[in-house]
Amino acid sequence: MTAPLLDVRGLTLHRGTKRILDDVSLTIGRGETVALVGESGAGKSTIAVALMGLIDKGDAVIEGEARFDGIDNLVGLTEKQWGKLRGKRLSMVFQDAGSALNPCYTVGSQLASVLRRNLGLSRKTAQTRAVELLENVGINDAAARMSAYPHQLSGGMQQRVMVAIALACNPDLLFADEPTSALDVTIQAQIIRLILDQTKTRGASCIFVLHDLALASQSCDRIVVLYAGQVMEAGRCDVVLRDPKHPYTRLLKSCVVEIGTQNLDPPEGSVPPYEAMPAGCRFSTRCPRAQARCADERPPLVETQGRALACWNPEWTR
Amino acid sequence: MLEPGMDAMIDPANERVATEREALFELLDVEKVYEVTKSEGFLKRSRRKLAALDGVRLRIDQGASMALVGESGSGKSTLLRVLLGLTEPTQGLALYRGRSVNQMRDAGPDFARDVAMVYQDARGSLNPRMTVGQLIAEPLRHFGICPEAEIPQRTNALLARVGLAADVAARYPAAMSGGQIRRVAIARALASNPTVLVADEAVSGLDVSTQAQLLNLLRKLQKDMGLTLIFITHDLGVASYLCEEIAIMYLGRIVETGPTQAVLDNPAHPYSKALRHSAPEFFEPISDPLPGEIPSPLDLPPGCRFSGRCTVAQSDCLANDPALTRQGQDRAVACYHPFAMSNISPEGIKERHVTF
Ligand SMILES: Nc1ncnc2c1ncn2[C@@H]1O[C@H](COP(=O)(O)OP(=O)(O)OP(=O)(O)O)[C@@H](O)[C@H]1O
Ligand SMILES: Nc1ncnc2c1ncn2[C@@H]1O[C@H](COP(=O)(O)OP(=O)(O)O)[C@@H](O)[C@H]1O
Ligand code: SF4
Ligand code: SF4
Numbered sequence: 240m241t242a243p244l245l246d247v248r249g250l251t252l253h254r255g256t257k258r259i260l261d262d263v264s265l266t267i268g269r270g271e272t273v274a275l276v277g278e279s280g281a282g283k284s285t286i287a288v289a290l291m292g293l294i295d296k297g298d299a300v301i302e303g304e305a306r307f308d309g310i311d312n313l314v315g316l317t318e319k320q321w322g323k324l325r326g327k328r329l330s331m332v333f334q335d336a337g338s339a340l341n342p343c344y345t346v347g348s349q350l351a352s353v354l355r356r357n358l359g360l361s362r363k364t365a366q367t368r369a370v371e372l373l374e375n376v377g378i379n380d381a382a383a384r385m386s387a388y389p390h391q392l393s394g395g396m397q398q399r400v401m402v403a404i405a406l407a408c409n410p411d412l413l414f415a416d417e418p419t420s421a422l423d424v425t426i427q428a429q430i431i432r433l434i435l436d437q438t439k440t441r442g443a444s445c446i447f448v449l450h451d452l453a454l455a456s457q458s459c460d461r462i463v464v465l466y467a468g469q470v471m472e473a474g475r476c477d478v479v480l481r482d483p484k485h486p487y488t489r490l491l492k493s494c495v496v497e498i499g500t501q502n503l504d505p506p507e508g509s510v511p512p513y514e515a516m517p518a519g520c521r522f523s524t525r526c527p528r529a530q531a532r533c534a535d536e537r538p539p540l541v542e543t544q545g546r547a548l549a550c551w552n553p554e555w556t557r
Numbered sequence: 558m559l560e561p562g563m564d565a566m567i568d569p570a571n572e573r574v575a576t577e578r579e580a581l582f583e584l585l586d587v588e589k590v591y592e593v594t595k596s597e598g599f600l601k602r603s604r605r606k607l608a609a610l611d612g613v614r615l616r617i618d619q620g621a622s623m624a625l626v627g628e629s630g631s632g633k634s635t636l637l638r639v640l641l642g643l644t645e646p647t648q649g650l651a652l653y654r655g656r657s658v659n660q661m662r663d664a665g666p667d668f669a670r671d672v673a674m675v676y677q678d679a680r681g682s683l684n685p686r687m688t689v690g691q692l693i694a695e696p697l698r699h700f701g702i703c704p705e706a707e708i709p710q711r712t713n714a715l716l717a718r719v720g721l722a723a724d725v726a727a728r729y730p731a732a733m734s735g736g737q738i739r740r741v742a743i744a745r746a747l748a749s750n751p752t753v754l755v756a757d758e759a760v761s762g763l764d765v766s767t768q769a770q771l772l773n774l775l776r777k778l779q780k781d782m783g784l785t786l787i788f789i790t791h792d793l794g795v796a797s798y799l800c801e802e803i804a805i806m807y808l809g810r811i812v813e814t815g816p817t818q819a820v821l822d823n824p825a826h827p828y829s830k831a832l833r834h835s836a837p838e839f840f841e842p843i844s845d846p847l848p849g850e851i852p853s854p855l856d857l858p859p860g861c862r863f864s865g866r867c868t869v870a871q872s873d874c875l876a877n878d879p880a881l882t883r884q885g886q887d888r889a890v891a892c893y894h895p896f897a898m899s900n901i902s903p904e905g906i907k908e909r910h911v912t913f
């Protein structure tokens with residue numbers, strides 16, 4: 240078995256007394272697409288930001304291991320070491336392209352400067368390459384669009400430019416944090432397709448942060464379900480989403496409103512604040528299957544039935 | 558095939574004599590034009606007209622639940638402002654129970670009391686310096702719904718109705734979660750005992766479990782109180798869960814209306830069909846995306862506004878602008894070459910129930 244591209248073990252992030260990520264483990268293989276899903280505050284973006292070395296330090300304390308393609312641990316690298324990785328071997332597409340692009344520079348100069356800085360291309364080569372990259376991401380009339388400022392482009396076009404910038408240096412791993420949630424539905428399909436096509440042709444891996452389980456099932460090989468900073472269930476989408484064994488995955492799935500859904504039966508309640516977070520399974524305050532030990536004893540994440548599962552009382556029966 | 562201009566008006570008086578429900582709102586060829594300045598390169602600006610609504614026809618019956626669906630900038634919020642009498646149509650008529658909405662609003666508090674609104678930004682619409690209790694008491698007093706002494710009791714009843722505990726009355730909006738704050742906005746809207754509840758993206762941006770809780774609440778309120786519900790959303794699943802009827806907008810025009818299930822099972826307008834297929838579906842391959850971009854409302858293409866992205870456009874589509882026209886019993890489409898609505902074409906509808 241070949242080693243995964245990225246192997247994260249026990250990633251934990253504290254801010255003051257809040258434990259925002261609690262012992263998160265996940266892996267991603269080469270060329271694989273993985274979805275991080277879970278409700279707001281689950282820590283999806285925090286995982287991506289931490290693995291890009293972009294956590295704003297302040298009172299944050301990060302522990303754990305993230306082995307990445309020959310690098311023993313991404314956690315704790317110096318800013319100088321990150322300079323060789325970020326934007327080159329790992330890169331990121333953010334939710335809101337409009338604010339991620341610099342409004343004062345043309346999209347062409349932003350793209351060319353990434354190429355010059357990261358690949359050491361000459362001014363002229365960078366220009367030519369930038370036009371090619373814009374063409375790759377489906378921007379018509381790319382040579383003319385080079386001189387456009389971000390505000391002159393639609394949200395979908397801006398996101399295409401962001402994808403071009405993120406892929407400029409052929410990274411091994413792309414993080415896409417809700418890349419389409421600011422976009423309209425017919426444009427969303429275009430951008431998701433684009434990211435999948437572009438990463439596939441490059442053999443790159445992609446971690447999508449998504450909130451839509453159906454979209455995850457359509458676009459990703461594997462899924463990691465998070466709740467309040469803990470991994471609840473992870474595995475192939477067709478295994479985990481067709482037959483979830485974790486009570487939280489079941490809850491998430493039962494709340495999806497599809498066209499034709501007749502009845503929803505959501506449990507009341509919401510994620511507890513960090514001060515009231517149970518020491519054991521963080522879902523125990525809402526779990527219909529909770530047992531006496533759940534609140535105090537953390538269930539380990541174990542491989543079982545073709546998936547990884549952290550639960551003392553999983554739903555084995557259908 | 559439909560001839561343009563034929564059977565053009567959806568005239569409720571003529572067309573729906575047999576229906577037992579009363580028309581609450583009618584929009585007759587409503588147009589809303591804004592004057593905007595457009596910058597054309599450095600220092601060059603021009604005054605342009607932007608038609609946020611253009612040829613909008615819609616009828617909403619008493620007791621109906623209507624979903625308004627469309628992409629950003631399609632005119633949904635403007636349409637609501639017209640319905641609420643907050644802005645006057647540049648052309649056409651907006652009627653409430655057969656009378657002009659603007660006249661109704663000017664005539665006194667009855668209209669505002671009858672038609673309640675939940676805004677897109679629920680938190681931003683509530684005064685952060687008032688407690689939840691004060692926020693709900695305000696419309697009770699404003700409309701003189703009950704004697705002063707009964708206000709606390711009424712407030713508690715309204716909180717209970719939206720599933721909030723009585724003790725939240727003492728809290729400020731900042732101390733409420735996103736789902737709770739929307740419940741407060743709904744309770745406030747219900748305070749005046751309205752006939753109509755108008756909600757702009759009332760469940761978007763919420764976590765799925767919170768969204769599901771709110772959808773069930775709205776369903777229950779509609780059923781228990783006989784509310785007429787006008788619900789803006791961009792989520793077709795939400796529209797189908799909550800609303801019996803749907804109106805699909807594209808660039809300022811309603812391009813298709815009808816019973817939600819019929820429209821979504823068998824969309825007639827090419828845009829409705831594209832929208833239907835871009836909704837994510839479990840384990841289906843991602844649909845072929847609709848080509849191109851939504852044009853700017855300042856640079857509408859000639860003829861049909863959807864022609865630039867339409868996969869079945871023909872030459873007549875560029876010559877004329879299709880109006881919303883009756884199609885069969887209860888549907889209407891603004892298209893010269895709609896898909897057949899009765900015979901379900903084999904590729905027209907995908908199997909959508911996945912067994913897990
Ligand atoms: N006061 C105004 N002045 C000028 N243009 C306006 C005004 N209000 C709306 N518009 C324009 O009218 C069009 C429709 O706007 P509207 O807010 O109704 O869209 P929407 O469907 O609600 O979009 P969203 O989902 O983004 O809220 C847009 O092009 C918008 O920019
Ligand atoms: N810079 C920060 N300072 C303090 N708390 C933060 C910061 N960034 C994120 N958090 C907290 O971390 C938790 C997880 O955040 P995030 O990763 O954004 O979740 P998600 O993307 O899944 O919604 C949230 O409770 C959030 O409030
Ligand atoms: S460990 Fe216990 S509380 Fe947590 S999900 Fe499993 S059964 Fe529920
Ligand atoms: S009128 Fe023509 S261009 Fe417009 S939607 Fe119908 S077929 Fe397409």
Ligand SMILES: [Mg+2]
Pocket residue numbers: 283284
């Ligand atoms: Mg996030």
Ligand SMILES: [Mg+2]
Pocket residue numbers: 633634677757
């Ligand atoms: Mg709006």
